[in-house]
Amino acid sequence: MGLYLKNILAFSTQRLLPLVLLVGLASCDNLQQDIDVVIPNGPAQLVIECYLEPNQRAQLTVSETAPYLSSPIPVVPEDVTVVIAGPNRQRETLLYDPGFNFVTGKVYTHRGRNRLLIQPGDVFTLEAKDKKGRVVTGTAKMPTPVPLDTVEFNFNDRPAQLREAIVLARFRDPLGTLDFYRFQIHRDSISQEPEVDYTLEDRLNEGKEVTLGTSYIFDPGDSLIVSLYHFDEPYYRFLQSTQNARNANGNPFGQPAAVQSTVQGGIGVFTILSYERRSLVIP
Amino acid sequence: MRVVVPFIQSILFLLILCTLPQLALAQATVTLSGYVRDATDQGVLPGASVAVPALNTGVTADEKGFYSLPLPVGRHEVVISFIGYETVAREINVNRTQRISFVLPQIANELGEVIVEGSGTLEQKLQTTQMSVERLTTREAKLLPALFGEVDLLKTLQLKPGVQNGGEGTSGLFVRGGSSDQNLYLLDEAVVYNPSHLFGLFSVFNPDAVQSVDLYKGGFPAQFGGRLSSVVDVKLREGNTKKLGVSGGLGLISSRLTVEGPIVKDKGSFILSGRRTYFDVFTRQINKMNIDDPEYNPIPNYYFADYNAKANYKLGDKDQIFLTGYYGRDVFGFNSASSFNFDFTWGNTVGALRWNHVFSPKLFVNTTASFTRYEYDVTNKIDQFSFNLASDIRDIALRTDFEYQPNERHTLKFGATATDHIFGVGRLQAGSEDGRLDIGSDVSYRGQEAALYASDNFKPTDKLQLEYGLRLTGFQSGSDGYAGLEPRAAARYSLTPNTSLKASYALMYQYVHLVTNSGASLPTDIWYPSRKSVKPQRSQQVATGVSFLLGGGQFLLTNEVYYKWAQNQIDFKDGAQLFVNSDLDEEFLFGKGWSYGNELYLEKKTGRTTGWVGYTLAWSQRKFAPQRGTTGINNGDDFYPTYDRRHNLTVVVLHRLNERLNLTGSFVYSSGAPTTLPQGRFVFQEVYGAEAVAVPIYPDRNSYRLAPYHRLDLGLVWNMKPNRWFDESDLTFSVYNSYNRRNPYFVYFDQVEDPDTEQVTGYRARQVSLFPIIPSVTYNFKF
Structure with a gap:
């Protein structure tokens, strides 16, 4: 809900700003110009992006921060050793073997060989070291999946050939815990950018049934994948802070925010995904 | 306590x-x-x-x-x-x-004598103990060139030393290193919480209805309190007691109309004044013209309007009552052809009833009951879902101010104020037509604020004049209460008939706080009370000055040095959840601030050529140590707020060419504003495999300085001869930013893409400017 509120306020800002610019005749292109800026470069930090899933092999990406105005090609350090450890003596040093996962559409630099046995509540750790002495550590606990009670669609009352559908999903928020969710709907494949994607917290729905919905944007024949992620506060804060950091670039009213990583000694996220996924075909 | x-x-x-x-x-x-x-x-x-x-x-x-x-x-x-x-x-x-x-009687031709300030003669200014004050009247402000020809008293005040603006074209005030929420805006003694329309591009004070504005930057008299950095005391006109009159103006973006006249001749009068912008008139037409274009993205409708009313009536020789009202709204609406509707309104409502009683020539009392409310309301409807978010602050206040002059050496002022605040921090209602979604939240608080004060202006000798006072303030919200003593002192010593030394000290408390992390005046800013974990803001300021009357009384040269230090300054955690948060207290961070500077001011008020030159050299810094599980702000190190400017120069010249033509100009220069630019970036792929994005990494807060800001505005006022329609009329020509300087509004980093492959090939820094050269013309009339 917090993100929704931010979004509608961002909408008003984004819609009002052109009005201001219109007033200022800022549609003239020459009111924007390239400039030279001199910003001191800080030391490069290791960046980790790792999402573990039950019964999947670990895959993660290790990269480095770069000066903003430098080459867009990501810097991938090749000397980083990554160790993942969890309950039941699960401990594995991942292989440096860059590749591409066609299911998720993600690039990875390191991969594990063993499928991970993860139960809700299990805690895993990550340690990444390089030969320059940089060390990144992280801890992640798997949240309990929250089941989707219903996933359904409704058509609007337009003529049959023009009708569109909304999708509604319902679940019950666990009582007594601080919970964070991400709701996504993909068309056809999860490797594509989702049609619907928002995060919410249970601040206003503590222990209640929660209904999430979309606009009338789906057409008959659409094959949808509906996902409800349940995650912990550190991952939520990381997502929110990366969004805030991105929004602040180019928004004169935005307050630049530091990224709140879930790892220590570097930047990035290490978490265990916990989600419920349903398929839905709009007839 | x-x-x-x-x-x-x-x-x-x-x-x-x-x-x-x-x-x-x-x-x-x-x-x-x-x-x-x-x-x-x-x-x-x-x-x-x-x-x-x-x-x-x-x-x-x-x-x-x-x-x-x-x-x-x-x-x-x-x-x-x-x-x-x-x-x-x-x-x-x-x-x-x-x-x-x-x-x-006014000097025959209104503009026959070009006037810069109405605070009396320069000699009076030399002699008063009150330092750090600027007075401006609408008559004066109307002579100066203005953005889009829209005369704005707050923007004119920005031309005074020690006052910064909040960005290109905005009317927010940052006084002597204080933030924009530390200004107390009073409209006929009622508080105005949000003094701006449209992101602060225009102030809510319609110049046609305003008589004068006093800005106190320091040396605050004991009757004022509640904010740390300044008092902006706006007085509305009272209306013509002799005859009915109509005046108005047609401008580039708005029109104004004022009606005034006697209620009973020589006993009472009224004034009604309104203005409205016409952005929406044009945007509706543009939208209508493109209605058949499926690719066209409609422009939202936006306008603002405000209305002022004031009436006064003499009940007798010793009593007079005044009734003041203000209502202003910004209205923004977006209704798409699909089922997406968005309405956003915000504005102030102010009312004040003032009773003025003269007990005797030595004792005078002024009692005011006032109401003020600032609110915003966002309504969003998407298909069967609707959302409404609203927030407001409501005050009911009563104040009484006595002035007693027992003899020629003493003038006593004393009085009391009491205010009941209701802070509607956030009210959310979300639902669906089928009732399956129904979420409601309402976070509100109540607070009571009171003050008792007394001060004495004492002239021990002809050369020495002292003003000392004390203000006792208190605030209660629920079971949480605070109180404070606010001593005030000022002195003036005449070294020679043409030279005065002045000094002042003031301690101020602020019990209500603006919740914003934008650094700009946004309509969604909300006010919050002092509570258990949100202590009152507190500041102290010392200032000394010397004034010289030069050129046979034609020039006044003033130099003031100030130092201000403040505790419990407020900022917010990164990513703070500021909307509908019942634990908003937890999002606050507390720190300290300090500012110091030197203000040099040369003014000339009489003759064919008048104006002023002001130069300010100033520093403003803040520090927020690690706290509440955070590293503070800027890792706990000192940083410059965005309104810090090292050098600031203003030159204002008004020249009477002849009885009908006046030429005016103003030049401003200020050092570059501090801003935060990303130092680095990293690639983030996200969980679902969407296209990778670059996430900026921000280093120290406000460690980069934008390019310096400078601008020259020119104006020409042509007073036309009376004609059969109008007794008075004029054409006011303005050229804003006359040499078309591309002043920085903000800088961002953008990616450079190959136009054929759409691949990112690099990054670049882009500077955005807001206003190029803008000529405008306004026609004003009166009959």
């Missing part, structure tokens, strides 16, 4: 202040008192001088236009003067305490 207050000592001190004048030199005198008014519309003239040159004595009319002048019995020539008005001299046989009101 979290601050232990020696209440008894405070009360004793106040009582001592009240009795001090009785201990002063006893001298058999009588008192001449009354109002000084404009002969045309009977409006009061605050700052007008009433003097007896032969006795080398005189006073200045107060903010209500009331004067009180002790004189020995005898026949005296009393001279009444005010800039822009003809000086009147009257011989009066003063044999008893009596009330005589004076009227001053």
